[in-house]
Amino acid sequence: MIVRITPDAFDPAAEFAAFEAAQGTGAGAVVTFLGRVRAPGDADRYTLTLEHYPGMAEREIGAILEEARSRWKLLDALVIHRHGRLAPGEPIVLVATAAAHRGEAFAAASFIMDFLKTRAPFWKKEAAGDSARWVEARASDDEAARRWTT
């Protein structure tokens, strides 16, 4: 289980290759999710800045991975999350899971993303031209996380 929070751009293909190569022969399924900066409208003037709580961010994501491991037979998991200033199209977050079968790998990756969005201490600020605003939390994200609690 690896958690990496970094201000630096990462190469999704290289990260996937390294994660996949590290898995043993018992891992029949590897699932990856990549979140990218999605720009509304005037993309070339748009930037996203991610602020995070150093220490707590690593700790919360680590706890989410442990929770995922206890629910499914996860063999391995990786989360890479950017912070700082990002341009449209740049990767923000990579989640990778490895399990014996695809059902567990898909479910765990989905669970990790849903909880990442409601528990990991990151805050987004959008800027376009001269105006900037903090993005507000969405009720739909809380609902997505809640579906795992039944």
Place this chain on the structure above:
Amino acid sequence: MVTVLYFAWLRERIGRGEEEIPLPQPATVEGLLDTLRSRGGVYDETFADTDKLRAAVNQVHVDLRHPVADGDEVAFFPPVTGGRA
């Protein structure tokens, strides 16, 4: 003393990310909020609406009734908006 951290728009509005505050009475997150509000001005505005606030003690999410002890790190921030898609 308690180390208090602010993030996102709270940090911007208050104009600093961190400060040391004497242990409040009652020694809870809510007690700390009362201390901060009693300073008036920008503090009173920032902490007026607790619906928009989340708190952590020693880097763990807590509710406002959670106790605070000497040497704790208490953080205030808006609901998180990480991840994507």
